[in-house]
Amino acid sequence: MISRVDLANITKLTKATISTQVSHLIEEGLLIETHQEYYNVGRKPIMLSLNYHAGYAIGIDLDYRDITFTVSDLIGKPVHSDKVELRNSNYDDVLQILISQINKYKETYSQSRYGIVGVVIGIHGTVKNDETIGFVPQHKWHNMNLKGDLEQHLDLAVSIENNANLCAFAEKVFSCHTSENLISINMYSGIGLGVLMNGELVKGYLGYTGEIGHMIINPDGKPCNCGNSGCWELYASEGSFFKQLTEKLDQSKLDYRDVKNLIKAKDPVVMHEIDAFIKYIVVDLNNIINLLNPETLVLNSELLKLFPEAESKIKLKLTSSISSYKEILLSELGTNACVMGACALAIKKFLEIPELRLTCGLKNRI
Ligand SMILES: [Zn+2]
CATH class of the missing domain: 3.30.420.40 (ATPase, nucleotide binding domain)
Structure with missing residues (x-):
């Protein structure tokens, strides 16, 4: 909520201009007038609020x-x-x-x-x-x-x-308001990268920027359905983690809850797989950081959230004296x-x- 006077002060527009603009927005149903509740003495000032039920x-x-x-x-x-x-x-x-x-x-x-x-x-x-x-x-x-x-x-x-x-875009709008150079990496069935530079989404020639899951990290590695071998998402996506773990534990299916329990029990197989998962995440994070020099790097993975030390382990492994970033966060918005x-x-x-x-x-x- 904000008053007309404060709007004029912030925007440096005249009170008359603010009044006219506000009247238009009220007519359009986008603003409503309301009273600030905590003013319990004297006259309650009329405040303006976005009419968030207008659409x-x-x-x-x-x-x-x-x-x-x-x-x-x-x-x-x-x-x-x-x-x-x-x-x-x-x-x-x-x-x-x-x-x-x-x-x-x-x-x-x-x-x-x-x-x-x-x-x-x-x-x-x-x-x-x-x-x-x-x-x-x-x-x-x-x-x-x-x-x-x-x-x-x-x-x-x-x-x-x-x-x-x-x-x-969601990380920028809902969470990292002041970060102008933000990248977000989704690590679910595959790996996708969203890049905001100077506050704008980077799209590339056709719009395909960020197909980072198919960056090759091992030229002699596993075959990928993109036609190449050794793509990052075959090693560092949640899909690849679950595939590997179900095979090693000889299970038909595992979910987040199973993994959470296995981590709690410090199961040696799952701990080894998580270490390998983090190792491969870091390999390409290092490359991405060197390529883009982000201010904020958001990792979107429900799996990493299950492992309390994930964030600190990743930061510790990013040891290059060249690569530079300000902060690495696990996404609060998740899926x-x-x-x-x-x-x-x-x-x-x-x-x-x-x-x-x-x-x-x-x-x-x-
Ligand atoms: Zn590929």
Whole structure:
């Protein structure tokens, strides 16, 4: 909440200008007048607040096995979330699921002033600068115009973005407000990198920046489905960790809870695998740090969070006297980073503002 007087002081605009602008925004339903509660003596000043129920954003994480939908208000606070399981990779089937879910939210939030203000979808694959899909390896989709196909059926603004980019954007918007050079590394089934330099997402020639999981760390290593051998994600993704551990422990399936219990029991096999996992993470972190000189490096991995010493072990192994960074953090947003970043991007586009900082839904920093 802020008063007109404070707005004038901060922006150095005249009180008359602020008054006119505020009236427009109140007419548009984006601002509301309210009273500050803790003024218990004297006249309560009239404060202004963003009317965060004026509209709602939809953030979507289109993953391999399921699609996560999150609806947030205009300050990025999630108000509803659904997860829909995918039975197959058929593009038309997935399109129908997206249309039907989005239409459901459109109906539910139709009473608010602006209804759904935008839809942003995170894709686990390459997204071109024109927002068409280049390639999604796990669904085997090539050159799809998902944005166009959805906008044909929905009267809404739809944006498509790479999921690692949305995660980096979410870290900046919700957590690391002042970091202008931030990178975020997702380490789940594969490894993706989102890069924000001078506050802007770095996209590259076609928009494919950050396919870091396929950086080769061992030219004679394991074969990868990208056609090369020894790619980083075959050694340092959670997918590769679980594959290796299930084989070594002769189990059909293991999950986070199993690993947590094994760490607690100091099981020698799991401790050895975690050491190897961290060793391979550090190999390429060193390369990435040397390449980009980031201020903030966010590691997004639920597995690393299970291992209390992970962060300090990684920092200790980054011993190069050349590589330089300011801070390494484990993501607090975790697996929600993609949908949260998607909601935030939809809000930013709707409000047409150059920078967005939100504080809702944050736990304590690690
Ligand atoms: Zn590869």
